[in-house]
Amino acid sequence: MNDSILVVNAGSSSIKFKLYRIDGADLAPLLGGGMSGIGGTPLLTVKDGRGAVLEERRFTPGDVPDASAAQHHLEDWFAHHRGAESIVAVGHRVVHGGPDFAEPVLVDDAVLRRLESFIPLAPLHQLGNLDPIRVLRQRRPDLPQVACFDTAFHRGHPELSDRFALPRFLHDEGVRRYGFHGLSYEYVAGRLRDLAPETAQGRVVVAHLGSGASLCALKGGRSQETTMSFTALDGVPMGTRCGALDPGVVLHLIEHKGMSPAEVGHMLYHESGLLGLSGLSNDVRTLLASDRPEAAMAVAFFCRRVAQAAASLAVTLGGLDAFVFTAGIGENAPEIRQRIVAELGWAGLILSNDANRSGVARLDAAGSRAQIWIIPTDEERMIARHTLRLLGRAAPGATA
CATH class of the missing domain: 3.30.420.40 (ATPase, nucleotide binding domain)
Known part of the structure; x- marks a missing residue:
């Protein structure tokens, strides 16, 4: 056997x-x-x-x-x-x-x-x-x-990236910015190290864009900050999740709209994001194919928020050497990639339209101040590697 x-x-x-x-x-x-x-x-x-x-x-x-x-x-x-x-x-x-x-x-x-x-x-x-x-x-x-x-890759963040501006006792009780999609980011960081070792040691923002979406700032291949935090609701808008939200909205829904916490939670997790914005679908493919203005607005909102998050993470890193797209939308939606990079044009990112449409790994055009990559993620292989190591069948750091 x-x-x-x-x-x-x-x-x-x-x-x-x-x-x-x-x-x-x-x-x-x-x-x-x-x-x-x-x-x-x-x-x-x-x-x-x-x-x-x-x-x-x-x-x-x-x-x-x-x-x-x-x-x-x-x-x-x-x-x-x-x-x-x-x-x-x-x-x-x-x-x-x-x-x-x-x-x-x-x-x-x-x-x-x-x-x-x-x-x-x-x-x-x-x-x-x-x-x-x-x-x-x-x-x-x-x-x-x-x-x-999914949270483990983000442990060891600098304290400034780990805290909320809340009373300190809550942090001690575990109310902190955990971050998610860590298995994906860990895999992508390893693949970038294989593809471009010098770049991987620099300042990299990875955008994991799928039904769930987040971005992560990497320096030397290690997570420095990420957009999701205490729960997987925070950060950029997602398929059905709201992303970053003024907490006063939640208070308003409970105190003035009469909604229960469970009803608010259901709305924020299942009825918001691209679905809530468009009133049509949580699927980017459906929204891109639609001629409804609400669909166009939802796509524009998503691209703007992703670009804003990337800019924020670049502040944490002190600059940007590479931007990486991964996960379902990031790997398969060239129009979304083009629109996000266009939003970041002020930072000197220039996309090669031919490369973007052909789906090759590296997408930046000549003169771009930062490299632009597509790196398909593989969370399952990352899990298998960890399992193999815990069985004592592979040395730490071995790749598979």
């Missing part, structure tokens, strides 16, 4: 997985896929390492109400299709590590209880992240499981 690592990336309405074969200190992708539409009409898709579809199975409504049920179905699939692979560990994306966890950790009862206490800090994600861990602990209690945190 060949040893392999399973990576699980679970959310509230979908669960993704990848299976990697361990080859010394290397990782070879074998299978990938997941289940979308959890709580609705779920679809299980499994692909081989080259992306060819091996199986598609649609479930009836009610068969998969949550991430726990989805993980049970995935386990059943693996039980019948394991072949020559022996899963020796499972790595999980866990959004919030709170003030306790600054690096990946093997999950035991105490760790799981502590992670459950962080659910209020990431209500949209944390519960779904933990459900598959519970399922696997029931079904395969001897299988090592590793929690890898």
Whole structure:
């Protein structure tokens, strides 16, 4: 049997997985896929390492109400299709590590209880992240499981980047700027180090632009500041999340509009962002294809806020040597990239239109004061690397 690592990336309405074969200190992708539409009409898709579809199975409504049920179905699939692979560990994306966890950790009862206490800090994600861990602990209690945190990469920020202007006792209790998308930023920082070692040591802003979106300032490959903070609501507007908001708006909604905290939370997480701005969709592709003025305004708002965030992070860095796009929108929407860079033209960023449309890695034109890159992210591979290290199968710093 060949040893392999399973990576699980679970959310509230979908669960993704990848299976990697361990080859010394290397990782070879074998299978990938997941289940979308959890709580609705779920679809299980499994692909081989080259992306060819091996199986598609649609479930009836009610068969998969949550991430726990989805993980049970995935386990059943693996039980019948394991072949020559022996899963020796499972790595999980866990959004919030709170003030306790600054690096990946093997999950035991105490760790799981502590992670459950962080659910209020990431209500949209944390519960779904933990459900598959519970399922696997029931079904395969001897299988090592590793929690890898989206907050961990941002630990060690300078104090100025870590605090809110609130009473100090709240910071001591854990009310601080944690930051998210850390697994993505960690992977991108490593890839930039491979592609342009000298640039990676400089002042870099990475824009992780997807349904969830944030930006991160890197210096020497380490996070210095990021736009998300205490929760994944802060920063730039997202698909359905509001981004930065005057806290007085929340007080107004509760005190004068009569909304409950739960109603306000639902609005800020599920009804705001691009969806709220446009009244049409949370999908950038739909908005770009629409001729409605509300759609155009939502796109313009998004691009402006991303550019403003990049400028703010450049202040933290004391300048800008490179700007990197990653994640679904950042990797696949050339018009969005063009509009964001145009907003940053005052800083001397110049985009090559030909490179931008062709999708090559480096996009800056001659004369640009900063390099511009597309670097596809791979959170699952980053999780697999961490899991491999905790198993003692790869030296720290080894790449895969």
